[in-house]
Amino acid sequence: MSKETENFTALRRLVALKKQEAPPPGYFDGLASEIRARLAAGELRTADLWQAMGEQASWLQRLWAAFAAKPAMAGAFGMAVCGLMVAGVYFSQEPETVSGGVAVADAWKPTPPTVSPLANSHAGQAQILAASSTNPVLNVPVGGSLFEKIGAPGQSAPVSFQPK
Amino acid sequence: MSAEPSSPASAPEIQESELVKRARRGDLGAYDDLVRRYQERVYATVYHMTANHEDANDLTQDAFIKAFQALKSFKGGSSFYTWVYRIAVNKTLNFLKSRKHRTAYSLNDLDFNAENNPDLVALISDKTPRREAGLTELQEKLNEAMQQLSEQHRLVVTLHDVQGLPHEEIAQIMDCNVGTVRSRLFYARQQLQGYLDDYLK
Numbered sequence: 140m141s142k143e144t145e146n147f148t149a150l151r152r153l154v155a156l157k158k159q160e161a162p163p164p165g166y167f168d169g170l171a172s173e174i175r176a177r178l179a180a181g182e183l184r185t186a187d188l189w190q191a192m193g194e195q196a197s198w199l200q201r202l203w204a205a206f207a208a209k210p211a212m213a214g215a216f217g218m219a220v221c222g223l224m225v226a227g228v229y230f231s232q233e234p235e236t237v238s239g240g241v242a243v244a245d246a247w248k249p250t251p252p253t254v255s256p257l258a259n260s261h262a263g264q265a266q267i268l269a270a271s272s273t274n275p276v277l278n279v280p281v282g283g284s285l286f287e288k289i290g291a292p293g294q295s296a297p298v299s300f301q302p303k
Numbered sequence: 304m305s306a307e308p309s310s311p312a313s314a315p316e317i318q319e320s321e322l323v324k325r326a327r328r329g330d331l332g333a334y335d336d337l338v339r340r341y342q343e344r345v346y347a348t349v350y351h352m353t354a355n356h357e358d359a360n361d362l363t364q365d366a367f368i369k370a371f372q373a374l375k376s377f378k379g380g381s382s383f384y385t386w387v388y389r390i391a392v393n394k395t396l397n398f399l400k401s402r403k404h405r406t407a408y409s410l411n412d413l414d415f416n417a418e419n420n421p422d423l424v425a426l427i428s429d430k431t432p433r434r435e436a437g438l439t440e441l442q443e444k445l446n447e448a449m450q451q452l453s454e455q456h457r458l459v460v461t462l463h464d465v466q467g468l469p470h471e472e473i474a475q476i477m478d479c480n481v482g483t484v485r486s487r488l489f490y491a492r493q494q495l496q497g498y499l500d501d502y503l504k
Contacts, residue, residue, distance in 0.1 A: 149503045150496050154464045156438070156445055157351055160411040170346065170360070171338045174367045175331055 323383050327374045334374075338367050341384050344466065345391045351461040352395045352454070354446045355409040362398055366391035381475060388476050392458065399454050408446060413438055441502060448498035456491035463488055 206213035319340075325333035345366060350359035370377075370387045377386055449457055458477065462468045463484075470488075474481045496503060 147492050147496070150492055150499065151464055153441070153445060153499060153502060154460065154495070156413075156442060157449075157461075157465045159414040160350070160442065161414045162346070162350075162356060162411050167339075167342055167346070170342055170363065171335055174338050174342075174364050175335050177364065177368055178331055178334070178371055 319383055320379070323374070323377065323379070326371065327377075334371055337383065337387075341387060342367070344384075345387060348388070348458075348461055348466060349391055349395050350411065351449070351465055352399065352457060354450055355407075356411055357409055358398065362394050363391065366394050369394070385472065385475055389478075392476055396454050396458070408443070410442065410446060413442060444499060444502060448495050451498055452491055452494055456487055456494065459484060459487045460491045460495065464492075 206216070319337070322333045322337050326337060342363065346359055346363045349362045349366070350356060353359050353362070366387065370390050373390070377383065449460065452460065455477070459473060462473045462476065463470070468476075470481045470484045473484045477484065
């Protein structure tokens with residue numbers, strides 16, 4: 140035991156050599172200044188932001204902590220989310236059905252395009268070309284324009300200010 | 304670089320608690336005083352754990368910044384010194400765990416007093432079989448041996464044999480009982496003795 144103790148004494152003397160390892164002169168003056176500069180520059184603001192976020196989203200932190208503690212739970216949650224997404228995409232492409240089993244798409248009949256009363260008043264002149272979902276623009280002939288009526292007799296007369 | 308064990312003198316304690324109170328209110332000047340008071344000891348511990356000056360610099364800064372941010376949660380159950388020490392130690396242990404491969408050593412130079420230290424001179428005297436070894440070689444071998452210890456064992460040796468902290472304070476910092484500290488210290492010394500056998504004959 141005494142030999143062991145003696146050896147430990149020698150070892151402790153050797154380990155004490157580490158006390159002599161010193162950083163460059165003036166290093167500690169710079170260290171304190173750097174810490175203060177970092178604190179003043181924004182680490183405080185970041186900390187406050189995180190704290191504010193933490194107060195508002197503590198449930199998210201708890202969820203995150205739970206996932207970190209149980210990776211299997213995180214995996215199951217991820218798979219569930221993926222499953223929901225796949226199901227959502229799949230069912231969004233399926234036609235909706237009514238209770239009787241008739242597809243809504245089949246029951247739907249396209250309604251004729253609504254034409255303004257103005258166009259109806261010129262029904263004889265206007266030729267409405269077929270409007271469909273691929274050609275929604277109504278081709279109304281220019282002849283049906285209101286401006287054609289401006290020159291009709293009895294409706295308007297040019298005014299002259301020269302003495303007759 | 305040597306650290307004295309924390310001496311619980313009443314006047315400095317009051318001053319420390321006052322500084323902590325002011326720092327808690329956002330007084331950066333007060334916190335600067337606290338940093339200057341303990342930075343050498345905190346840096347030394349981190350440095351001896353990592354054997355790398357740059358890593359120690361980063362970790363020490365991070366530890367003090369985290370301590371300031373968490374100052375509101377400091378209850379005062381222990382001294383601020385022990386509390387900030389724990390933060391630094393935990394940060395260092397996490398860093399060492401995340402570091403997959405050992406990075407190159409970045410050792411500090413030996414203090415000029417080392418050559419005049421009788422204990423160290425004795426180690427490289429004619430009595431040692433490796434008398435050709437200079438202090439620098441000894442320093443490298445010692446750091447290599449330290450790095451072969453597990454983090455927990457290295458920490459105990461650093462805190463006790465290098466920093467000079469008592470077992471009770473180490474137990475507080477490491478959050479374990481004094482018996483565990485003693486047994487870890489004994490095991491770590493045995494391991495070190497095996498690694499450095501050539502230099503201890």
